[in-house]
């Protein structure tokens with residue numbers, strides 16, 4: 001019976017899989033722990049959900065734990081998120097206390113799991129204090145930052161930095177996000193899993209079925225943005241772009257989103273989006289459950305083109321997902337979107353709703369260009385943003401950290 005890694009061979013080739021097995025030889029049996037703040041919703045959970053089974057298959061003993069807290073903890077971590085991405089947010093002392101207490105409780109609950117792990121990957125700021133709370137650590141601790149910290153609000157970074165400094169290494173998605181830190185920093189962009197329910201091939205019938213299911217018109221072009229309802233994703237800017245473009249082309253817009261368990265602002269933003277849409281029957285706001293992967297897959301395939309008009313973006317897995325489905329993306333000229341949307345080749349980078357509207361019109365009027373850009377988009381994802389490349393870079397990082405300052409590392 002074929003193992004799941006082998007299922008990736010037809011997509012990425014046999015050599016890539018062989019290389020993963022070779023790199024993991026010296027890591028077999030090691031205890032790896034990932035800690036983040038939610039099991040569903042948002043890009044980090046999406047990645048871990050697919051990443052961990054493959055690490056296990058490569059022989060590592062992998063665990064996924066979550067730091068949990070009360071309402072004030074999530075308010076605090078959302079404020080961290082917003083301020084690390086540049087918003088000047090003052091965080092009340094009580095929220096900081098809730099953050100530190102939630103981490104203290106998690107450290108106590110996990111006790112030996114933290115102490116005995118060979119590698120601990122701490123994702124984002126939510127669980128960052130765990131290292132300082134683990135007095136007898138054995139392994140290497142790595143802080144993995146998924147957000148756009150190119151211009152953080154300084155007081156927040158100053159507070160968090162004191163936790164992050166103690167780590168053995170950190171990982172950022174882009175060179176622009178790297179910080180002055182006293183340890184090695186690795187640049188590793190995220191990835192998507194081509195075999196997940198979110199990204200696998202679907203029958204044409206299933207793709208077409210979304211039109212009926214959500215009351216969409218098969219005869220008019222469909223533009224789509226999939227995102228948590230978060231102001232950094234600029235859903236209101238998307239509605240403005242749609243309205244401007246609609247003056248010239250018949251159009252319908254789907255804004256598909258849902259909440260993440262660790263995001264307390266989603267409901268308010270969803271309400272703002274509903275108000276902005278008024279009662280336009282061609283704006284479809286879909287508040288989807290966290291497991292709606294197949295529906296999102298079908299919507300991304302059904303759309304003529306995809307928007308991701310973020311004003312800050314750590315990476316933007318939704319961009320990768322759409323590109324993998326052969327769609328050009330009109331994306332905000334920020335963060336990880338810049339890595340994926342090669343302007344005029346795999347999509348367009350835009351700074352304003354007016355710019356987005358112009359590009360929507362252009363692509364819908366030049367179908368040959370739209371298709372050509374979609375093909376290039378898929379090729380770029382195959383080359384650079386699939387799970388296997390991501391896994392290889394993590395394995396390489398672990399091999400490097402295991403060997404410290406050895407001059408030669410023999411693989412396999």
Ligand code: UDP
Nearest residue numbers: 042043044046227228257258288316317318
């Ligand atoms: N997503 C989802 N349902 C939603 C909204 C988003 O499953 O209602 C998924 C989306 O397909 C992607 C991830 O959540 O895989 C979002 O990752 P991204 O990096 O784009 O943004 P983040 O939410 O991490 O800021």
